[in-house]
């Protein structure tokens with residue numbers, strides 16, 4: 266630990282499955298972890314922020330097979346390829362200190378040693394696995410754990426599984442894990458403790474199957490060929506191998522283990538709060554200080570997935586709104602421990618209200634006035650008033666509350682505090698009316714102090730939002746000309762007295778206001794364009810038609826000699842057709858919505874010619890043209906049946 270540091274701080278995200286479908290929900294946890302890491306660095310901690318990818322397992326093996334590549338090629342492409350995992354974290358400005366891939370050699374070798382150690386100490390033993398397996402979740406379940414016969418985590422079908430396997434003596438640690446959960450702050454938020462104890466521990470913890478033989482894409486058990494280590498054992502130990510546990514690649518265990526916090530999504534709390542501590546207990550290793558189980562982001566009330574279109578694609582969203590605005594939205598809007606409902610309306614209104622109106626306006630009004638009244642140079646001197654003390658007191662209070670909320674991972678509450686100060690500062694402008702103070706020489710000293718107070722409120726707010734919006738905070742501090750020493754955590758004390766000076770400048774609006782209607786329409790279009798179209802066809806008829814009746818229908822090739830719209834009808838087209846008989850045939854068809862008459866002239870179509878003539882809009886129609894009908898995303902589509910022009914008019918179709 267360096268002398269100036271407050272201490273070491275180790276924080277992790279779950280390591281992601283490199284499937285091609287990373288959406289904004291995946292980015293949520295990593296953005297939150299990044300924010301916490303930046304906050305701790307700001308406070309003066311020596312931070313290690315770990316993220317990475319969880320690359321083994323049957324799911325990956327299957328996907329690679331489908332794609333016709335090796336599993337290693339498959340994961341390499343998704344981790345390192347264009348718009349892959351690494352690109353995404355770059356885009357989202359994720360300041361990780363280390364990135365682990367579970368296919369890294371040092372990790373694989375370490376997992377083999379770890380597995381052997383637990384085998385040697387008797388906590389891993391060989392048996393036969395009989396039960397259910399959920400492939401998408403890579404989870405084993407007993408019959409009693411299933412919900413309506415399906416995987417209790419994802420609700421999908423499970424498969425029967427029976428094979429020789431190694432087991433970890435999870436049951437041996439049930440009491441110790443229960444005690445850890447119930448009697449310490451290990452698992453947060455507290456509501457998750459009951460869920461774990463009541464749903465998993467109290468019904469009886471069974472030993473965990475920790476090896477597989479039915480596929481090969483995993484860490485091989487080196488003392489028993491054919492077995493690969495269960496992917497969750499491999500994945501969970503990443504938190505320690507990335508620090509150098511059982512390998513020489515790194516040497517950070519003494520400084521950073523135990524971890525200060527693992528941030529994880531709620532569906533993987535079970536692995537992190539039951540299996541993970543039990544395995545660490547087996548190896549007599551210190552336990553992480555905390556596991557925090559955050560909620561899920563849903564999209565328009567439904568579980569988020571990339572198949573819902575690219576409106577949940579972080580690339581699309583950050584291109585339209587900016588990375589900082591997106592990061593801010595995720596943290597400001599949804600309490601970290603609960604589920605949240607992501608909607609485009611909410612995203613746009615948060616940007617407009619908080620960022621454009623409140624913060625953006627405060628910065629642009631202040632810097633514009635400082636420029637106008639003082640040429641951007643706020644020198645020494647000034648005149649204070651009672652009102653200033655209120656601002657100062659609020660800034661001090663906000664700072665303390667913010668810190669408390671951040672320590673509890675309550676990012677939305679922490680930001681709400683900052684916006685109390687921003688709102689108060691905007692009101693202070695209205696109360697002090699700088700434009701009136703500017704009119705008289707006598708009120709210049711007061712005007713100077715007002716401007717300095719505003720700059721100070723903005724400086725403090727910018728420091729406090731910097732973990733969430735690093736680039737924007739830097740831009741704001743640059744506009745205020747704040748030197749490096751004024752950007753630190755310790756520079757929080759409110760200082761707008763007569764000695765303070767500022768050199769401000771003006772710039773383009775930081776958060777331009779978004780036209781809600783226009784943007785929503787554009788997003789809707791984008792979403793439609795990116796979604797798999799929903800094609801619907803008419804249901805099949807159960808009613809049978811006898812063969813002889815069907816054969817009576819006279820289908821003929823007909824050539825369009827003329828085609829025109831029928832006056833006063835939006836629907837009808839009037840066709841003059843050559844049907845090979847030497848006399849023109851007239852057919853009316855309600856397809857004007859789908860074709861322009863001139864497009865059809867000369868085409869060879871199919872008509873049923875022996876239907877009784879019908880009158881439509883006073884004109885006779887002798888037959889019916891055949892077309893294909895279906896709907897795409899609820900919209901009716903129609904295509905006339907067009908056949909090869911080489912087929913002569915009148916040819917019978919049978």
Ligand code: ME8
Nearest residue numbers: 279280281282290291319500501529530561562569
């Ligand atoms: O679980 N909202 O990987 P993963 C919020 N490899 N969080 C979401 C989300 C949403 N809509 N969708 C996904 C794994 N997540 C394992 C972890 S750790 C040793 C191994 C979160 O790629 C999810 O909750 O399926 C999880 O925390 C993370 O994204 C990675 O999910």
